[in-house]
Amino acid sequence: MSEYVAPVRDMQFVIHELAGLEQVAQLPGCEEASSDLVDAVLEEAAKFAEEVLSPLNWPGDQEGAQWRDKAVTMPPGFKDAYKLFADSGWTALACEPEWGGQGLPKLVAAAVAEMWKSANHAFSLCPLLTAGAIEALVLTGSDELKATYLEKMVSGVWTGTMNLTEPNAGSDLAAVRTRAEPQADGSYKIFGQKIFITYGDHDMAENIVHLVLARTPTAPEGVKGISLFVVPKFLINVDGSLGARNDAYCVSIEHKLGIHASPTAIMAFGDHSGAIGHLVGEENRGLEYMFIMMNAARFGVGLEGVAACERSYQRARDYARERIQCTDIGVRGGPKVPIIRHPDVRRMLMTMKSRAEAARALAYVVAAAHDAAVHHPDAGERKRNQAFVDLMIPVVKGWSTESGVTMASMGVQVHGGMGYVEETGAAQHLRDAQISTIYEGTTGIQANDLIGRKMAREGGATLQAVIGMMRALDADLAGQDGANFAAIRSRFGVAIDALASAGEWIVANYGADVRAASSGAVPFLTLLGIVASGWQMVRAALIAQAKIDAGNSDPFYAAKVVTARFYADHVLSQAAGLASSIIDGAEGVLALAEEMF
Template sequence: MSEYIAPLRDMQFALKELAGLEQVAQLPGCEEATPDLVDAVLEEAAKFAEGVLSPLNWSGDQEGARWHDKAVTMPAGFKEAYKLFADSGWTALAAESEWGGQGLPKVVSAAVNEMWKSANHSFSLCPLLTAGAIEALVLTGSDALKATYLEKMVSGLWTGTMNLTEPSAGSDLAAVRTRAEPQADGSYKIFGQKIFITYGEHDMADNIIHLVLARTPTAPEGVKGISLFVVPKFLVNDDGSLGARNDAYCVSIEHKLGIHASPTAIMAFGDHSGAIGYLVGEENRGLEYMFIMMNAARFGVGLEGVAACERAYQRARDYARDRIQCTDIGVRGGPKVAIIQHPDVRRMLMTMKSYAEATRALAYVVAAAHDAAVHHADAETRKRNQAFVDLMIPVVKGWSTESGVTIASIGVQVHGGMGYVEETGAAQHLRDAQISTIYEGTTGIQANDLIGRKMAREGGATLKSVIAMMRALDSDLAKQGGAHFAAIRSRLAAGVDALATAGEWVVATYGKDVRAASAGAVPFLKLLGIVAGGWQMARAALIAQAKVDAGDGDPFFPAKVVTARFYADHVLSGAAGLASSVTDGAEGVMALHEDMF
């Protein structure tokens, strides 16, 4: 069974040539992200991912996390790997220096996090949730909460979770019923149950800091009455040492399709005396604060889609190189060849390769825009970049994770019957990838957010500006000769036209018939993802061709052009059909009476 190898060459290309690492390093607070430092960070991360995390992926899946008497034991090797992970400073990579972090830009941490997710999806979820909790506390926590929790969370000594979902609520957070009763000392007692809590209980860290949504006695109904609380597994003494065990326990963990080594906990708060919690920010603003975590997590989950594409591709490619079967097509009596020589296998591998590169490029570009939105000196530039990030986060989350499932499924197909056998590892990638389309908001939730909050609310202004950037590439593509660039230009132009037509329809229809617009929300999200990915692939092809024209003999660059051509012919070509589903497909979605299902 092959192990993960970090695709450093493509990561460096996406960071430097597409995301603009040099420009990010010029932002205030990002000056340390020099090319040499970033290369060193990526190389060390690759060693950790390949040497520590990847070898635990298969064994962790087979053994799984185990619950016993309200405690969870992680699979063999995970506790030791996490200690090494924290001791090596990886938990602090993107955190602010004030709390012991290294303060590197998001675009750098995105590349590093992709490696963790490809090497070991289950392991990567623990630092993902902790990072979101850290960000929420940094932005909304009191000075006392920050002083008590942040340094130890940044160092990795303590981990974090977010507790939203309840058995009767699901994705409907307005239905949250966990209650918070104020106490004389300013704390609260929390009573309720939460489900689907990733790493809600484990044995890798000394303390677990739960961020919990609950209602105070005077809270109004609906989402306007939700507050956010810090509820630690162990209470913290004034000197920072661990105190008494809090009344917050894992009563069981879920038995899941995939990510078996990641404990998905059912958490009970206050079954005995009440779990002690501390208000974060102001009462009744909890959902607003939780969205800070959710947006960070949604981008991180989008990277899981990128990682699934890459890991499934690597395993399928390696298998296709080694698997000897049949003679070359059209050759009678010849020797049997590796299946990578067969045209349909080659088509599948090119699909996998092109999706991995397109989803990665888009995610890194969005991460760089986030850095500009946070750090740029000019307010208007910050605003413009934030609008781009807000538009694209649902796409990075929704399209990338849907792509991850598709590509992992193709990986099973490349393996043939052996792909259905667990020992090859291909099936695990498919099982693990499926959850990424669901948690932190299903693809449908991402799509509704995209067409409603991110497009209709502003009349499609940001989408129009993105489309203008896409169209601006046409003149550069027109200057290139040859069949590859002719195809890329033609397919991209048609895809952008389809996106513009569908986008205008969504904005015009949303206010008049929200059900019709919502019926095409997921096809529109996929359309935007495919075209945005094609935009980045076209940019990559232009940059790569310029390297070739300048005399660079690295085969990496012509491969970039060919991969962009394949993406144009086989992926971008589907844009018109998706646009038609958006603009013409609503009637068929809603026409059948529910009794006829």
């Protein structure tokens, strides 16, 4: 069974050439992100992912997290790996220096996070949730809460969770019923149950800081009556040391399709005397605050999709190189050859390779835009970049994770029957990837957010600006010779037109017939994902060709051009059909009466 090898060369290319590290490093607060430093960080992260996390992936899946007597024990090796992870400073990479963080840009953190997720999806979920909790406290917590919690969380000594879902309140958070009763000392007692809490309990850290949605006695009904509370596993003494055990316990963990080493907890708050919690920010603004965590987590989950594409591709490629079966197609009586020689296996591997590179490029470009949205000195540039990030977050989350599942399934197909056998490892990637399309909002929820909040609300202005940037590449493509660029230009132009027409239809019809527009929401998210990622593949091909024309003989650049050509022929070519289903397909979605299903 092959181990993960971080695609550092491609990551460097995307970070430097597509995402523009040089420009990011000029932003206030990002000056330390020099090319040499970032390359060194990537190399060290690759070593940790390959040598520490990847070898734990398979045994962790087989052993799984274990629950007994309201406590969770992690699989062998995870506790030691997490301590080394925290001691090495990986938990602090992108955090504020004020709280002990290294302050590196999100662009760098995204690449490093992809490595963790490819090497060991289950392990990577713990720092993902902690990072979201840190961000929420940095932006909305009181000075007292920050002083109490942030340094320990940034250092990784304590981890964090977010507690939204309840048995009767899934995506509809207006139905949250966990209650918070105010106490004379200014604290609250929390009573209720939360489900699907990732790393709700484990034995890797000294303390777990739960961020919990609950209602105070005077709260109005609906989402406007939800507040956010910090509820630690162990209470904190005045001197910062750990105190008594809080009344917050894991009463069970879920038995899941995948990510077996990641404990998904059912948390009970206040089954005894009441769990002590502290209000974060203002009362009744909890959902607003929780969305800070959720947006950070949605981007992080999108990287899980990128990681699933990459890891599934690597395993399938390695197997295809080794598996000897049949002669070359069209050859009678010749020697049997590795299956990577067979055209359909090549087609699958090229699909997996191109989708991984395309999804990575889009995610890193969005990460760089986030850095500009936060740090750029010009308010107009901050606003423009934030609009781009807001538009693309549902796409990075939804399209990348759907790609991860599809590519993991294709990886099983490359293995043939052996892919269905657990010992090859291909099946685990498919099992693990599936959850990424669901948590932090299903693909349908991402798509509805995209067409409603991110497009219709602003009349499609940001989408039109993005389409304008795509069309600006046409002149560059027109100046290129050869069949590869002729094919890329033809497919890309048609795909842009399809995106433009579908986007105009969504915006024009959303207000008048929201059901019809929503019927095409997921196809539109897919369309935008395909074309926006194709945009990055076109940029990559042009940059690579310029290197070749300048005399660079590195085969990496030739492969970039060919991969972009494949993406144009086999992925961008789907755009016109998707646009047709968006514009003309609503009637078929809505026609049947419920009893006819």
